[in-house]
Amino acid sequence: MTRLDPFYLIVDSADWIDRLVPIGVNLVQLRVKDTPEYELRCEIRRARETCRRNGCRLVVNDYWRLAIEEGCDFVHLGQEDLVEADVPAIRRAGLSLGVSTHDESELEAALAAKPDYVALGPVWPTILKQMKWAPQTPARIATWKRAVGDLPLVAIGGVTVERLPEVFANGADIAAVVTDITRNADPEARTREWIAATRGYVGTATRGTPASIVGAATPLCLPASPPQGGRSAASAGAPPAPTNERG
Numbered sequence: 001m002t003r004l005d006p007f008y009l010i011v012d013s014a015d016w017i018d019r020l021v022p023i024g025v026n027l028v029q030l031r032v033k034d035t036p037e038y039e040l041r042c043e044i045r046r047a048r049e050t051c052r053r054n055g056c057r058l059v060v061n062d063y064w065r066l067a068i069e070e071g072c073d074f075v076h077l078g079q080e081d082l083v084e085a086d087v088p089a090i091r092r093a094g095l096s097l098g099v100s101t102h103d104e105s106e107l108e109a110a111l112a113a114k115p116d117y118v119a120l121g122p123v124w125p126t127i128l129k130q131m132k133w134a135p136q137t138p139a140r141i142a143t144w145k146r147a148v149g150d151l152p153l154v155a156i157g158g159v160t161v162e163r164l165p166e167v168f169a170n171g172a173d174i175a176a177v178v179t180d181i182t183r184n185a186d187p188e189a190r191t192r193e194w195i196a197a198t199r200g201y202v203g204t205a206t207r208g209t210p211a212s213i214v215g216a217a218t219p220l221c222l223p224a225s226p227p228q229g230g231r232s233a234a235s236a237g238a239p240p241a242p243t244n245e246r247g
């Protein structure tokens with residue numbers, strides 16, 4: 001069991017990971033949308049190598065098959081992804097699992113999958129994406145923490161450095177962030193602020209397998225270009241990938 005860092009950065013490219021992880025990020029999610037598989041595989045591979053070099057845990061959002069194939073050790077699934085995913089296969093491959101929740105029935109479904117963390121969101125309004133759910137409010141973090149007990153609880157949605165004391169005071173173990181960093185005028189400086197503001201909360205969340213023991217190094221991809229014959233070099237010789245790689 002390793003500790004999950006209380007600062008959980010979520011970004012949409014390996015470029016962001018190259019830029020921010022070396023500053024001292026210990027837990028990062030690659031959340032890429034609407035990208036062809038060959039590019040995704042390259043993004044995951046680059047992200048994984050940067051994280052490996054910097055001792056950072058990499059969580060791959062949605063694409064659990066690619067995460068397994070690329071030797072990653074942590075995936076995040078939303079509720080729809082969870083229904084479609086082969087959770088036993090994820091576990092057999094040794095990956096840890098985080099799951100999104102927005103209401104009680106989703107929490108029940110998430111807990112049934114025996115995840116390594118549960119995420120609650122959006123705690124505050126978010127500008128990242130349209131949400132079907134009203135903001136949960138910080139008080140709801142406390143309700144969720146009572147329900148999940150020792151399981152690490154991630155608070156997500158509208159979280160800023162200034163809101164961190166409220167996030168942790170209500171029982172979250174981990175605060176996840178996108179736009180407070182990526183849309184800041186100085187993302188590097190904001191990342192440093194996040195790191196400083198979360199150090200006092202290190203040591204509460206402990207699920208997951210050490211990154212260092214999972215997956216072997218594989219070559220990085222060349223800059224994204226469509227593979228010959230529609231398959232990436234990494235897939236050549238491997239069994240045909242399912243048409244829908246999304247977890």
Ligand SMILES: Cc1ncc(COP(=O)(O)OP(=O)(O)O)c(N)n1
Pocket residue numbers: 010029031061062076077078079081098099100119120121129154156176
């Ligand atoms: C830590 C964390 N929490 C929640 C989410 C949202 O996941 P999901 O519900 O699958 O929505 P998308 O990210 O796919 O838009 C997350 N990615 N990470």
Ligand SMILES: Cc1ncsc1CCOP(=O)(O)O
Pocket residue numbers: 121122123125126127128129156157158159176177178179180
């Ligand atoms: C992906 C996601 N799921 C719940 S809230 C959210 C967005 C988080 O982004 P931000 O930190 O910018 O509000």
